[in-house]
Amino acid sequence: MDIKQKQRVTLCCLVLVAITVCSAAVKKDATKSVDRRSYSSACGKADIVFLVDTSGSIGETNFNKTLEFIKRVILYSSSSIGPNALQIGVDTFSSSFHSEIGLDDYSYWYSLRSAIGSIKYRGGGTDTATALTYLTSKSFSTSAGHRSGVSKTAVIVTDGKANSNSAAIAAASSIKNAGIYLLAVGVGNAVDSGELNSIASDPVSKNVFNVSSHSYLSSIAYRLQKRLCAVCHGQVDVVFLIDTSTSLNGRVFKDTLTMIADVVSNSDVGSNDVMFGVDTFDAVFRQQITLGEKASKSSLMSAVQNIGYHSGGMTNTALGLFGMQTVSFSPEAGGRSRAAKVGVVVTDGGSNDKNATIAAAKAARAAGIRMVAVGVGSPSYTELYSIATSSSYVYTGTSYSTKARLRTLIASIKNDC
Known part of the structure; x- marks a missing residue:
């Protein structure tokens, strides 16, 4: 084989390698695209509020992991955010309640994602009862962007017990009677399982999620999204x-x-x-x-x-x-x-x-x-x-x-x- 033939063979091999690598990359990207489309608009038209515990036992690092978890759940839930699609709100609570993102604040996914990432950690106690009460009066109010006739679902993420167990359970019962469907995510070993079960809507076997630490929240993101989007609220x-x-x-x-x-x-x-x-x-x-x-x-x-x-x-x-x-x-x-x-x-x-x-x-x-x-x-x-x-x-x-x-x-x- 002369030099020119060797060069042609070498060139052909390089082209084949390049095609193979590019093909694999395209296939990988296509797979991601297919997966993303399968999540797209999965939840349809719904109003969902995340209620996040920012008490002192959590710490800023774990709080930021919770925010990443929320972004991942939303990413799986829908690519369409806005008044004719999925609306997302985020509240935080510790010793006091804070409305961070209203339901109608954002109509674009990337703006919402950025806003979630900017929420600050606060620290303090765990006044779950007051936070749950505000879901009715503030988070799902018309002024906060709730749309008449659209389902209301709240997801509470917490790592511990409420300051008042009985008050938290009573508040949860009241808002469930007001038509808000509750899912609960418990993180760590300090969570009161009985309290979470009482807060969540029936059936609790499907509406309560538990992980051993904030590092494992990502492992339940897809399951939570499926529950959020499949749920018909027992209706x-x-x-x-x-x-x-x-x-x-x-x-x-x-x-x-x-x-x-x-x-x-x-x-x-x-x-x-x-x-x-x-x-x-x-x-x-x-x-x-x-x-x-x-x-x-x-x-x-x-x-x-x-x-x-x-x-x-x-x-x-x-x-x-x-x-x-x-x-x-x-x-x-x-x-x-x-x-x-x-x-x-x-x-x-x-x-x-x-x-x-x-x-x-x-x-x-x-x-x-x-x-x-x-x-x-x-x-x-x-x-x-x-x-x-x-x-x-x-x-x-x-x-x-x-x-x-x-x-x-x-x-x-x-x-x-």
Whole structure:
């Protein structure tokens, strides 16, 4: 091999090495990009406030680790910050409470990140009760940027016991009743586990996080982000859509109302728990009871039993499904932004346009509604299966078995939140 040939071979080898290195780098960057996009906008539209302990037992170094932890959780949660996306607030507390960053202070991730990094360590005692109380009056107030109808979640990060255990627990109970969902992060061995469990919202098994030191906070950042974004606050919005076409008689309708009343009777009904709505459809879609319209379980059950039967000709199931998806779960109808959504269609499955029904059901499922199909009369199971989220969500009749399965399903969804 002459010198020129050797030079060409050497040059080719260098090019190959360069391509390999660059390819690996591109692949590595692409992987990071894919990971980042998978987190992007994961939390959707939500108001989240971090309440950070800056008491004397923590020290400035560990406090700064907490700030890095918060930045990492936010990074995983969303790339979109602002009035139409995720809003983040940060408060600190020790002997006194300090509002560091309001919910509507920043609309850009890098500005928010810089602001978090600039928060100063203060030292002092651990007045957890006062800090929790300010979450309601200040942190999630309209003046601080909270948006009406948007879920409220607070994450408290602490390394010790409150100055007053009973006062902290009472304050936590009060703000949970005000609709603020609480997650708790305990750091170190001095944490009072019982206190954290009492502060956090149920289920505590999913809403309390513990690490042995501030150095390990980063290890739970992704798990906390997943919980923040997946959480539906124990809230479930359930809408029943009842077929009142001429193919089903008044007796079946009455049995359906009795079934719904039974499910309501055995559920935790309330603005922070399960809310029910009822629609009917035939040739026309009608909203009978909107979500949250009836504040108490007894008034809701009475309203359900008093829904009048009026048969309206053909079975326009597609119209009913469209109305349920676009109207019944909307904020205007009482739908909650972070609540799990369940639609229960009670029909014989004989719609006037099967293709339109399939398309409308697909759109409802794509909108995040878990679809249950209850077949009554002489049901068309092919159509029922096309409506339901899965075959396990297809039930038959209004019997005790169906009631029990609906109660179990709703309770299971609520407990998974």
